Each structure stands twice: as structure tokens, then as C-alpha cells.
Amino acid sequence: MTDEKPPAAGAGDCDAITAPLCGGARQILDAARRLFAEHSYEGVSVHDIAAAAGVSKANVFHHFTSKEALYLTTLREAALQTAAEVESLVAGPGDHAGKLRALAGLILDKMLQDPQQTRLLLRELLEHGTERGRELAQQVFERNFQAEVSLFRQAQHCGAFRGDVDPVIGWLAMIAANMTFFLCRDVLRHNPDFNYADKPEAFLSAVCDVLLHGLAAPASAAPGRSREPVS
Amino acid sequence: MTDEKPPAAGAGDCDAITAPLCGGARQILDAARRLFAEHSYEGVSVHDIAAAAGVSKANVFHHFTSKEALYLTTLREAALQTAAEVESLVAGPGDHAGKLRALAGLILDKMLQDPQQTRLLLRELLEHGTERGRELAQQVFERNFQAEVSLFRQAQHCGAFRGDVDPVIGWLAMIAANMTFFLCRDVLRHNPDFNYADKPEAFLSAVCDVLLHGLAAPASAAPGRSREPVS
DNA sequence: AGAATCGCCGACCGGCCGGTCAGTAAGCCG
């Protein structure tokens, strides 16, 4: 079912992303994206969006058929991404341990580069109260999954990764650490033991080390007092 | 600032959890908890809660000073948990690898055992749009953190875990996998490659194996075609 | 020059929101 306005002759219809948007519609979308990302669909009113965009509420409805149509447009824009960079990385040269580090870095960079986009899509995935936007976010998630997990499969196939571990588990552990860093960063910032809130690279380096080599001490390590971790 | 009703002589005041709640208040709280967990604070009206509890809206306000007070009461109840089980596990006997598996299992069991409680608290941590309830959830998070990370520190101290890895990283990788399983389970259920949606034990077993031993193939493994993973 | 179109908006709509008021019935106490 479509909520989009049937396009009038010459009039911009902004629900579907087709023609370049006129200035007003762009402002509205940018404001909507910012507010929906921060406060969720229910936490934002059209009045809020209009005020943030510097236009009237009626103008919002001039460009978009409904609040929900506006929201779905912000999600469609957020979902306009490809897995091309991941695919290039996977297909490129390099050892698999290095590729894993690069992949984890790429994913977290993208998340931190556009937190609004990340938040919009993650919220749709994690909040299962409604179906709204869920399909869009799920398409992105699945597209990324295929590209990302192929690295784990390739590494296993080449013998670089263990053959007795499901590549999907490796993928999930990697993506879980990234998501948790992104989502919990502000909470963890208050934790004096968590020194990585402003050091995503250090965080990923440490996580990838654990994912590759595990926590268990090598069997050859002498029992007894361990060395203190490097800080 | 407190929104709670000053307690009238003999009258139940349900905002603060003190005296046992009368039947009506209990029904309201149970309905509130279910609806807030599923739809968030903004996505639920007092009308919805009253209807689900089988009482009038005015009765909700008879027992609770405001919608927000009701919400905070559901969060306080959700936050009434201790880290005693984790502390017992950490202090008990057993090798650390086994303890890690047991800890991860305990955490995921508790999440799956009361998904509403989990969702209420996680939402407060992950959605940073408001401060409401954030402090309550953060207290729970930090209390659990201290208990959980102590296992990683203990394992490292005993030489069972590597000395060159920050125990907080190990902890985060473990908790991240648990959170992601809990939050993304329904999304991942649609993924034919993810065989664990209904097998949390198998999932955790595989994740703990990776956390302990890593993904990298042992150096002694013959290069070339890897064995297929056991399905 | 006049008509048509476009981008925009103030005023307004009905409905829902959180919350209050004034009241009822039942139970308890002196």
C-alpha cells in the first residue's frame, strides 16, 4: 500500500526518491532524518520537523503525503547504500587476518561516519513493535551480511580460519562487537575501566585479536601470575 | 524532581515500590510493563495501558501520579535484580573456560527468561534521546559489569587467559554476542545461514569457542582445503 | 497581458493525548 502522493503535473512529489528534491523538501528531509534518528518515529511530531526545517507544517504536507511517508523516505535514503566497499575488500589481496581487521574497521567507520543513518536502520531492526520500515532495514542487513560473511567463508576455505567453526558465528561475533561499541559507547564512556570510547581503532584492534587468537592462554604459557595488560 | 504522589494516610501510593501493591495497581503495572517493553514509552498511551489492565484511565492516575511515574516504576521493578548469581558463579569452583561458558549461558538465560525486563532496560541504555530511566538502567549495567568482568580478570590473573588482552575487551565481546543474539534473533531467524535462532545453547557454545580459541587456524594445521563445519 | 503552475503558509479540523474533577459503592471504625 502506498501513501505517496500521485505526482501532479509539474509538482514535486517527494515521497518516492526520484527527481532531485527542491530546496524545501531537502530541508524537511534533513530535519526529519536528524530528529527521527535521535528520537524515533513516535518521539517526533510534524511540528518538530517543520520547526527544525524552518518551514510550516502545511508545507511538510505539501511535499509529503503523511508523517509515515516522510519517515519511510528518510529510511529509503538511509538504505541507499551498497556493499560494494565490503565486496572490494573481500575480493582484494591480503591475508585474512588483515582483511578481518580491515573489514571490522570499515564497518565501524561507516557507522560512526553517519550515526543518524546507522541509528535509523538499527532501530528498525531491533525494535519489533511494528513492521514499519522493517523490510527496508532488513534488506540492507541481509545485503551487508552476504558481503561480510563471504570473507569468513573465504578465509575458512583457504585454511586461514578454523574449519570447525561456522563462519556465521565469526561474522556475528565481529558485527556484535561493532554494534555494541556503536550503541553503548556513551554508556561505556562513564566506565573508568573502558578506555576505548574515543579510541575505536584500539578497540577494534583488541577485539580482532581476540576473535583471531582467542582469550585462552597458549598451552605453552607458564602457569601462575600473568603479565599485566599493556595500557 | 519527584512526580510521585505524597502518600496519603492509609492510601496506597504505587509510584515508589514499598508496600505490596493492591490488585488494581498490580494489574496496571503488569500491563504497563508489557506494553512499554514492546512499544516504548512514546508508543503507548495511558488509554492503552488502562484497556490492557481492564481498568479506567482515571484509576491509573489514582494509583500513579503520571504516565512517566508509571514508566519509572516499571523500570525500577525491572532494575530490582542483583548480580548475586554471577558473583556465585565467579567465586565457585571450576576451570575458567567452563566458567566463561556458564557465565554467557547465565546471562542469555536471564535475558530470554524475561524478555520484557531485558528490553525495557536495554532500550534505556541504547536510546540516548532522553535521560528518563537512563540512570536506573545504567546502575544495573554497571553492577552487572563489575561482577561479570571479574571472571575475566580472575582468569587472566590465574594464567588461564592471555595476559596481553584487556579483560574488558573479553567481557565486551561476550556481552556483545549475547545482546546481539537477543536483539537480532527475530531478524536473523529469516536468514537461512543462521541456524541458531532457536538454539541459544548451540549459539553460545560456538561463540565461547571462538572467544576462547579464536578463528585463526592453528599454525600446525595443514594448508589447503579446510574441513567442512559440523552441522 | 492573462492564465496556469508552483512553493509556500495561517487558520482550522476532528481525534487523541495526559490528566483532573466530582462522584459512587464498599469497607472500616468509633
Added chain:
DNA sequence: CGGCTTACTGACCGGCCGGTCGGCGATTCT
């Protein structure tokens, strides 16, 4: 028995919600 307290509710409140209507000025087209 009368007064008080408690648990509860229908009706109602002002404000905000999503959304519409009728109109304006500028621009474009014939």
C-alpha cells in the same frame, strides 16, 4: 448508625496531534 477512607469511574479539560483547506505571491507559459 454516621463518618471516614479506599478503590474505582464517567465525563470532561486544555493542549497537541496528524492532516486539510483556501489562499498568496512568484514564476512560467501561451
